[in-house]
Amino acid sequence: MKKSSIHAFYSNLQKQNPTPKGELYFINDYTLLVAVVLSAQATDVGVNKATLLLFKKVKSPKEMIKLGELELKKYIKTIGLFNSKAKNVISLSHMLLNEYDGQVPENREELQKLPGVGRKTANVVLNIAFGYPTIAVDTHLFRVGNRTGIAPGKTPLEVEKNFEKVTPSEFAYHAHQWLILLGRYVCKARKPDCPVCVVNKFCAFKTKTMYDI
Numbered sequence: 001m002k003k004s005s006i007h008a009f010y011s012n013l014q015k016q017n018p019t020p021k022g023e024l025y026f027i028n029d030y031t032l033l034v035a036v037v038l039s040a041q042a043t044d045v046g047v048n049k050a051t052l053l054l055f056k057k058v059k060s061p062k063e064m065i066k067l068g069e070l071e072l073k074k075y076i077k078t079i080g081l082f083n084s085k086a087k088n089v090i091s092l093s094h095m096l097l098n099e100y101d102g103q104v105p106e107n108r109e110e111l112q113k114l115p116g117v118g119r120k121t122a123n124v125v126l127n128i129a130f131g132y133p134t135i136a137v138d139t140h141l142f143r144v145g146n147r148t149g150i151a152p153g154k155t156p157l158e159v160e161k162n163f164e165k166v167t168p169s170e171f172a173y174h175a176h177q178w179l180i181l182l183g184r185y186v187c188k189a190r191k192p193d194c195p196v197c198v199v200n201k202f203c204a205f206k207t208k209t210m211y212d213i
């Protein structure tokens with residue numbers, strides 16, 4: 001995609017939604033981290049249903065450890081892979097308490113040392129909690145990057161690097177949220193809503209959907 005088109009691409013996303021918000025429910029950096037860990041291969045809506053109650057009781061690593069793995073499982077049992085996620089949340093809470101004074105570290109390498117935290121999760125936390133212009137590539141961003149041609153790549157890391165390379169700095173902070181919302185609600189996997197898509201003009205996808213006439 002040409003440089004001028006990339007600018008217009010983000011400009012259109014910005015016009016439509018100047019201050020995009022993440023859809024995961026959280027109340028502080030710690031609960032954000034837990035929510036993102038729970039959201040792997042699950043929907044934000046499904047995670048929010050569980051965490052709405054969980055975060056009434058638990059707001060810190062100390063409170064999570066006090067709750068314990070068995071009780072935690074009762075709160076999150078509707079979320080996929082809840083057994084391994086419960087184990088990771090308890091382990092990461094111990095690690096935060098023992099090694100980071102109960103605080104979420106503001107650093108990708110340190111975040112990725114925590115159980116259940118990969119590069120994508122770390123990028124989401126760095127963006128939302130600490131304001132870094134990181135781009136977390138999930139299934140939606142991977143699809144959008146490749147379909148539009150703005151940041152093609154064979155792996156999530158390649159797509160992330162390409163997004164970072166081409167995204168103008170003025171759009172970098174919100175880019176992740178704009179792209180996730182675009183992928184989730186418009187550029188859907190099975191049937192993208194190309195006729196109503198605000199970046200349609202710049203998108204290189206060969207089989208865009210058209211209006212039914």
Ligand code: SF4
Pocket residue numbers: 144147148186187188192193194197198199200201203204205208209
């Ligand atoms: S025009 Fe269609 S394929 Fe391209 S980004 Fe928009 S919804 Fe996706």
